[in-house]
Amino acid sequence: MIKSNHIKFKKANNFSDWYVEILIKSEFVDYSPIKGFMVLRPNGYEIWEFLQDIINKKLKKSGHRNAFLPILIPENLLVKEKNHFNGFNPEVFWVSKYGNSNKLALRPTSETLAYFFYSKWIKSWRDLPLKLNFWNTALRAEIKSTKPFLRTSEFLWQEGHTAHATQKEAENEVYDILFMYKNIIENELAIPVIIGKKTNKEKFVGAVYTTALESIMPDGKSLQMGTSHLLGQNFSKPFKIKFLDKSNVENYVWQTSWGVSWRLIGAMIMIHGDDKGIILPPRISPIQVIIIPIYYSLQELEKILAVANKIQNALVNKNVRIEIDKRDNVTPGFKFNYWELRGIPLRIEIGPSDMNKQKFVLVNRYTKEKKCMNINELDEIVNILETIQNAMFNYVKKSINEKIVEVKNYEQFKIHIKNGKSVMAPLCKNELCEMKIKQETNADVRVITFNKTNSSKKCIYCNSRCSEWSLFGHGY
Amino acid sequence: MIKSNHIKFKKANNFSDWYVEILIKSEFVDYSPIKGFMVLRPNGYEIWEFLQDIINKKLKKSGHRNAFLPILIPENLLVKEKNHFNGFNPEVFWVSKYGNSNKLALRPTSETLAYFFYSKWIKSWRDLPLKLNFWNTALRAEIKSTKPFLRTSEFLWQEGHTAHATQKEAENEVYDILFMYKNIIENELAIPVIIGKKTNKEKFVGAVYTTALESIMPDGKSLQMGTSHLLGQNFSKPFKIKFLDKSNVENYVWQTSWGVSWRLIGAMIMIHGDDKGIILPPRISPIQVIIIPIYYSLQELEKILAVANKIQNALVNKNVRIEIDKRDNVTPGFKFNYWELRGIPLRIEIGPSDMNKQKFVLVNRYTKEKKCMNINELDEIVNILETIQNAMFNYVKKSINEKIVEVKNYEQFKIHIKNGKSVMAPLCKNELCEMKIKQETNADVRVITFNKTNSSKKCIYCNSRCSEWSLFGHGY
Numbered sequence: 001m002i003k004s005n006h007i008k009f010k011k012a013n014n015f016s017d018w019y020v021e022i023l024i025k026s027e028f029v030d031y032s033p034i035k036g037f038m039v040l041r042p043n044g045y046e047i048w049e050f051l052q053d054i055i056n057k058k059l060k061k062s063g064h065r066n067a068f069l070p071i072l073i074p075e076n077l078l079v080k081e082k083n084h085f086n087g088f089n090p091e092v093f094w095v096s097k098y099g100n101s102n103k104l105a106l107r108p109t110s111e112t113l114a115y116f117f118y119s120k121w122i123k124s125w126r127d128l129p130l131k132l133n134f135w136n137t138a139l140r141a142e143i144k145s146t147k148p149f150l151r152t153s154e155f156l157w158q159e160g161h162t163a164h165a166t167q168k169e170a171e172n173e174v175y176d177i178l179f180m181y182k183n184i185i186e187n188e189l190a191i192p193v194i195i196g197k198k199t200n201k202e203k204f205v206g207a208v209y210t211t212a213l214e215s216i217m218p219d220g221k222s223l224q225m226g227t228s229h230l231l232g233q234n235f236s237k238p239f240k241i242k243f244l245d246k247s248n249v250e251n252y253v254w255q256t257s258w259g260v261s262w263r264l265i266g267a268m269i270m271i272h273g274d275d276k277g278i279i280l281p282p283r284i285s286p287i288q289v290i291i292i293p294i295y296y297s298l299q300e301l302e303k304i305l306a307v308a309n310k311i312q313n314a315l316v317n318k319n320v321r322i323e324i325d326k327r328d329n330v331t332p333g334f335k336f337n338y339w340e341l342r343g344i345p346l347r348i349e350i351g352p353s354d355m356n357k358q359k360f361v362l363v364n365r366y367t368k369e370k371k372c373m374n375i376n377e378l379d380e381i382v383n384i385l386e387t388i389q390n391a392m393f394n395y396v397k398k399s400i401n402e403k404i405v406e407v408k409n410y411e412q413f414k415i416h417i418k419n420g421k422s423v424m425a426p427l428c429k430n431e432l433c434e435m436k437i438k439q440e441t442n443a444d445v446r447v448i449t450f451n452k453t454n455s456s457k458k459c460i461y462c463n464s465r466c467s468e469w470s471l472f473g474h475g476y
Numbered sequence: 477m478i479k480s481n482h483i484k485f486k487k488a489n490n491f492s493d494w495y496v497e498i499l500i501k502s503e504f505v506d507y508s509p510i511k512g513f514m515v516l517r518p519n520g521y522e523i524w525e526f527l528q529d530i531i532n533k534k535l536k537k538s539g540h541r542n543a544f545l546p547i548l549i550p551e552n553l554l555v556k557e558k559n560h561f562n563g564f565n566p567e568v569f570w571v572s573k574y575g576n577s578n579k580l581a582l583r584p585t586s587e588t589l590a591y592f593f594y595s596k597w598i599k600s601w602r603d604l605p606l607k608l609n610f611w612n613t614a615l616r617a618e619i620k621s622t623k624p625f626l627r628t629s630e631f632l633w634q635e636g637h638t639a640h641a642t643q644k645e646a647e648n649e650v651y652d653i654l655f656m657y658k659n660i661i662e663n664e665l666a667i668p669v670i671i672g673k674k675t676n677k678e679k680f681v682g683a684v685y686t687t688a689l690e691s692i693m694p695d696g697k698s699l700q701m702g703t704s705h706l707l708g709q710n711f712s713k714p715f716k717i718k719f720l721d722k723s724n725v726e727n728y729v730w731q732t733s734w735g736v737s738w739r740l741i742g743a744m745i746m747i748h749g750d751d752k753g754i755i756l757p758p759r760i761s762p763i764q765v766i767i768i769p770i771y772y773s774l775q776e777l778e779k780i781l782a783v784a785n786k787i788q789n790a791l792v793n794k795n796v797r798i799e800i801d802k803r804d805n806v807t808p809g810f811k812f813n814y815w816e817l818r819g820i821p822l823r824i825e826i827g828p829s830d831m832n833k834q835k836f837v838l839v840n841r842y843t844k845e846k847k848c849m850n851i852n853e854l855d856e857i858v859n860i861l862e863t864i865q866n867a868m869f870n871y872v873k874k875s876i877n878e879k880i881v882e883v884k885n886y887e888q889f890k891i892h893i894k895n896g897k898s899v900m901a902p903l904c905k906n907e908l909c910e911m912k913i914k915q916e917t918n919a920d921v922r923v924i925t926f927n928k929t930n931s932s933k934k935c936i937y938c939n940s941r942c943s944e945w946s947l948f949g950h951g952y
Contacts, residue, residue, distance in 0.1 A: 030596070032548075037546040037548060039543070042542060044543075045541075045543045065521075066521050068516035069515055070515065071547070072513060074509055077509065093548075093571050095570065095571055096570050096572030116509060121506075126805050137547065
């Protein structure tokens with residue numbers, strides 16, 4: 001139950017407190033008694049289920065299948081790929097007590113356990129490709145302060161693990177997934193992303209290379225939205241995942257892994273929310289239209305519900321997700337705030353006078369426009385939902401573009417980074433330049449973008465020739 | 477990849493080995509390198525997803541909502557309800573290393589953590605009922621030997637947790653859920669169950685009472701299929717879950733909790749499987765009909781696929797879940813075995829000569845019947861699927877009834893229990909009788925059935941008057 005719908009903090013003035021406040025007041029999340037852990041309440045979990053459904057449909061269509069892996073991983077498996085283990089070791093939770101067994105880790109990610117099985121399951125070229133996905137949680141002890149969805153010691157995610165006969169096939173998978181993520185994040189969550197490769201310094205521990213999707217939040221910080229890794233044969237060799245090819249020659253498989261987490265929900269809320277609460281893009285909103293009857297007697301209510309049902313049925317037939325808020329223990333005013341705070345795109349109010357005229361009021365959560373509509377104009381609502389979705393994406397696209405500055409010399413670079421901008425600049429492949437820039441400006445390379453041009457450029461730091469643009473900024 | 481489809485063990489002679497063999501060979505499960513833990517491979521996980529979907533639809537219809545709780549529970553919460561803690565403590569996994577935090581338990585069940593939140597979320601009668609469900613895993617260290625789905629240290633399940641204003645409402649919830657489970661287990665999984673209450677000795681630790689669904693496996697052992705508990709105010713008092721009622725008086729809420737796990741899949745496989753592998757009841761089978769083209773040239777294949785597509789489209793329109801096995805790297809014979817082992821209810825074979833006559837062969841996994849059908853008889857397939865579902869249920873119903881003997885004196889009781897039967901017998905409420913019977917025969921009370929009659933009966937052990945029939949047997 002919401003006690004007060006008033007949002008104390010302003011997005012523009014106190015972004016971080018505003019974010020937490022709207023998450024708590026909208027009953028999306030709550031804090032666990034254990035620092036760093038988070039509860040996802042039904043309002044928030046519904047979005048996660050919705051996102052799962054979208055991802056599942058796309059993955060199944062491309063021949064991936066879901067499965068389940070245990071949460072506990074024996075230490076001797078986790079250490080098998082050395083870089084991988086060194087990268088995760090400081091964050092691992094260990095189980096102390098379990099008979100005489102070896103040390104057991106709570107899954108920080110499942111590569112090592114999955115590949116123990118892959119080495120049993122894959123014997124021949126007929127077993128390839130193997131394309132599995134796991135919906136689970138990962139546990140990584142967070143030492144920094146917690147931020148719901150963005151930085152928690154346990155998080156919900158999906159992790160995909162595939163094995164292929166050739167490097168080319170594996171690389172195609174890496175990019176197919178990257179573009180699937182881009183499509184979902186941009187088209188469903190209305191969040192524009194910049195895609196590219198991570199530098200060697202920033203890639204996934206154990207990967208040959210990591211591709212990633214980055215976006216920029218309203219406070220100017222960058223947020224990694226998902227990653228898709230080429231693992232090559234880095235894991236198949238220590239885990240002995242081998243197959244006999246058609247000519248009966250034994251080969252190591254080529255692998256990929258990739259994942260997105262509930263962080264996507266956090267990004268969506270940070271980006272689209274306003275001082276009244278959450279704003280959900282229509283395509284991801286479990287409820288797109290909420291009908292609120294306004295009445296003074298039960299007799300009136302009955303008549304209003306008849307109209308409401310008619311509207312609901314008509315829109316359900318148009319595949320609109322629409323509900324009637326029939327609660328009789330709260331006022332219409334309470335309901336307006338309740339659904340506003342939760343970010344439902346459209347509200348229909350039907351009062352006694354409207355009803356007689358076959359009219360209703362439509363309130364747009366995103367634009368805040370109110371308009372009076374006739375019941376025979378219902379078809380328009382489908383268009384309005386589409387218009388909102390596009391307007392939300394375009395607005396964010398524009399504001400992210402304004403946060404990115406293209407620079408060609410290091411003096412400009414330092415000024416813009418200091419001013420909280422993200423910077424797009426040429427960077428050579430010498431790791432020293434990346435490290436020096438980090439030391440001197442604290443800026444990270446978020447991604448080496450796929451935005452290559454033919455014109456030869458000069459590295460922002462060492463002036464040597466290079467061909468790639470990198471996005472620099474500060475991450476969460 | 478299945479190397480050999482031959483099932484070595486016979487269900488009738490070596491039930492336990494047969495069960496594990498068909499699970500492994502059908503690629504439903506695999507063993508983890510950690511004793512007691514299990515992997516669910518895609519063939520098995522698909523069934524779990526299907527079951528989730530059925531349960532989710534029913535729960536959402538009755539006003540329940542899903543949410544997510546962390547896996548780690550602080551020791552001080554887990555101990556708050558003493559009986560509950562004492563019951564679970566020997567099975568708890570503890571996390572050793574996490575900064576300076578208190579001892580952390582891996583969730584054996586979520587009552588204590590959930591109710592920590594319920595005490596924050598529930599303030600007024602307006603917040604009730606609160607009806608939440610969580611799809612997660614539970615971890616309980618198994619000391620006995622592992623059996624896939626039935627006895628594992630980690631298992632997939634759903635746990636429901638509800639809070640109500642009155643005892644009556646909470647009791648209604650307990651029974652609504654019990655009957656929802658009965659409906660799903662009998663109608664979807666084709667497994668007849670006996671419902672009733674657990675004795676005080678066998679009830680859930682912390683509950684006022686536990687209702688349960690029991691079934692009897694082909695080896696004569698009883699298996700608990702699910703439970704629905706009345707928690708009363710046993711948790712709301714230590715956790716201080718209070719609400720102001722309409723007259724502004726503060727009360728403790730009344731609670732329930734309930735769950736079913738992947739054990740249901742294990743039961744289904746044990747009960748219906750045969751010496752050729754798994755047999756899935758049509759309603760729970762992710763694929764109900766598999767089409768296998770039989771061809772000698774690519775030209776033939778093309779023509780056969782045209783017919784196959786036609787059949788597929790016609791049956792999809794009848795809501796039949798049907799796939800075509802288009803793999804070109806295995807033989808038709810391999811495919812027959814592959815889908816037989818996995819338990820897909822119907823197989824359609826289309827060969828070159830059939831195709832020209834608009835005919836195909838239909839093979840029934842359950843009855844093993846083969847028949848030649850004409851393409852214009854496709855409608856019949858819907859009826860055949862229904863017939864299989866009913867025949868499977870009725871057959872098991874009959875064979876379970878044969879395993880249960882009703883007895884009225886203790887001599888008979890001992891003989892039948894010794895012979896591996898389940899026994900239905902009157903039992904009084906004196907806990908001593910239950911304990912003595914256990915000592916002398918090793919038989920447990922599985923449930924006190926709801927099968928009451930008005931006639932006064934005499935307790936099988938002490939001969940005192942009693943009114944309840946109990947089901948006795950040996951459990952897994």
